[in-house]
Amino acid sequence: MKIIYKTETGVAIVIPTGELSIEEVVKKDVPAGVPFKIVNDDEVPSDRTFRNAWEYAE
Amino acid sequence: MAVLTPTPKQQIFNSDGTPLVGGKIYTYAAGTSTPIATYTDYSAGTANTNPVILNSLGQANIWLLTSASYKFIVKDASDVLLYTVDNILPPLDNNSFSSPPPIGNVTPSTASFTTLTLTATSASTLNRGTTGQRPGGVNGMIRYNTTTASMEGYINSAWQILGPGSVTSVATGTGLTGGPITSTGTLSIDSTVATLTGTQTLTNKTLTSPTLTTPNINSAPFVTVTGTAPLYAARAWINFNGIGTVAINSSGNVSSITDFGVGDYSVNFTNGMPDNLYSVVTAGTSTTDSTTTNPYQGPGLLNLATSSFGLICGSDTSTKLDWLRVCAAVFR
Numbered sequence: 001m002k003i004i005y006k007t008e009t010g011v012a013i014v015i016p017t018g019e020l021s022i023e024e025v026v027k028k029d030v031p032a033g034v035p036f037k038i039v040n041d042d043e044v045p046s047d048r049t050f051r052n053a054w055e056y057a058e
Numbered sequence: 059m060a061v062l063t064p065t066p067k068q069q070i071f072n073s074d075g076t077p078l079v080g081g082k083i084y085t086y087a088a089g090t091s092t093p094i095a096t097y098t099d100y101s102a103g104t105a106n107t108n109p110v111i112l113n114s115l116g117q118a119n120i121w122l123l124t125s126a127s128y129k130f131i132v133k134d135a136s137d138v139l140l141y142t143v144d145n146i147l148p149p150l151d152n153n154s155f156s157s158p159p160p161i162g163n164v165t166p167s168t169a170s171f172t173t174l175t176l177t178a179t180s181a182s183t184l185n186r187g188t189t190g191q192r193p194g195g196v197n198g199m200i201r202y203n204t205t206t207a208s209m210e211g212y213i214n215s216a217w218q219i220l221g222p223g224s225v226t227s228v229a230t231g232t233g234l235t236g237g238p239i240t241s242t243g244t245l246s247i248d249s250t251v252a253t254l255t256g257t258q259t260l261t262n263k264t265l266t267s268p269t270l271t272t273p274n275i276n277s278a279p280f281v282t283v284t285g286t287a288p289l290y291a292a293r294a295w296i297n298f299n300g301i302g303t304v305a306i307n308s309s310g311n312v313s314s315i316t317d318f319g320v321g322d323y324s325v326n327f328t329n330g331m332p333d334n335l336y337s338v339v340t341a342g343t344s345t346t347d348s349t350t351t352n353p354y355q356g357p358g359l360l361n362l363a364t365s366s367f368g369l370i371c372g373s374d375t376s377t378k379l380d381w382l383r384v385c386a387a388v389f390r
Contacts, residue, residue, distance in 0.1 A: 012317065013317040016313065017312050024313070025326075029326040051380070
C-alpha cells in the first residue's frame with residue numbers, strides 16, 4: 001500500500017516501511033488538510049521515465 | 059531410673075495409730091475456704107462427697123485435678139479437727155502433659171528439655187512482647203515481637219526478623235551495606251565482596267550509570283568497545299531503492315519515505331528527533347554497482363526537521379537522478 005497526494009509540482013508518493021499502520025502514516029506523513037489516496041503498490045507506475053510529469057487524478 | 063510409687067489410697071490414722079474410721083476430709087482451693095471437688099478415680103468422672111468419708115480402714119480414693127492446688131482439713135467422725143494441710147499440689151506425671159501443659163503457666167514457669175517435639179497439627183504460641191520487653195538475648199532465642207508484628211530470633215548476638223515480610227533493617231557485612239529502613243531504603247551490594255549469580259530479571263527498573271560487560275540484546279552480542287570515548291548509536295537509518303518501483307530495503311525508526319519526484323525524497327521518522335541539529339550520514343549507489351560509472355552527486359541533505367529530512371540524489375551534471383541504492387543514518 002502506498003499513499004499519494006498532490007504537491008505544487010506534481011505528485012508525492014509515500015512508501016511506508018511497515019513500522020506504523022497505513023492510517024498512522026497518513027496521519028503523520030501526509031501534510032495536514034491535503035487530499036490523499038491510498039493505492040495498491042501496482043497502481044503506481046514502475047516506469048519513472050516521466051516521473052516528474054505524473055499528475056494526481058482527483 | 060525408678061521412682062517410689064505414690065500412695066495408691068489415701069489412709070488417715072488417729073493419733074494412736076489406728077485407722078481414722080469414718081473420718082472426714084474437707085477439700086478446698088488452696089489458701090481459701092472455697093470447696094472444690096476431688097474424684098473417685100483417674101477419669102475425674104465422679105466427684106467424691108465433700109467431705110470425703112473414710113472407710114472402715116480409714117481409707118478413701120482421692121484423685122486431684124492437676125490444674126488445681128488444694129487445702130485439706132481432716133476431722134474425725136465427730137467433726138473434731140485433727141489438722142489442716144494447705145497448698146497440696148498433685149505430682150506431675152506423663153499424663154499431666156496431655157492438656158494443657160502447665161509449663162510456663164502454673165508451675166514450673168521455666169523448664170529445660172533436651173528436645174521438644176510438638177506433634178499436633180494445630181499451632182503453639184511462643185513468647186510475645188514488645189521490642190522494649192525483649193529479654194537479655196541468648197543466641198537461639200525466638201519470640202514474637204508485637205511492636206514489629208514479626209517473628210524474631212536472637213542470632214549472632216542480635217535480634218533479627220525471621221522469615222519473609224517487610225524488611226526493616228539490613229545487617230551490614232558479607233558484601234551488603236544497609237541499615238534501618240523506614241518507608242524506603244537503599245541496599246547496596248559491594249561487587250568486590252558479593253556477586254549476583256544466575257539470571258537476574260529486572261522489570262521496569264532504572265539502571266543508573268551501569269557498566270555492562272559484553273551484554274547481549276535479544277541474544278545478539280552488543281558492540282565491543284575499547285577506550286573511554288562514548289559510544290553513540292544511530293537514532294534512525296534507512297536503505298532504499300529509488301529506481302523503478304521505489305522500495306524500502308531496510309530501515310529503523312522510519313515510518314515512510316516520500317517520493318517527490320526524480321531523485322527527490324524525504325525520510326519520515328517514526329519517532330521524531332529532539333531537534334533538527336542531528337547529523338545524517340549518507341551514502342548510495344547511483345545507477346549500477348559498476349566501478350566504471352562516473353561519480354554522481356549525492357545523496358545531498360536538505361530540510362532537516364524533527365519529523366523528517368530530505369535527500370536529493372543527482373547525476374554527474376546538475377540534474378536530479380533516481381539512484382539504485384540510497385542509505386542514511388541519523389545521529390544525535
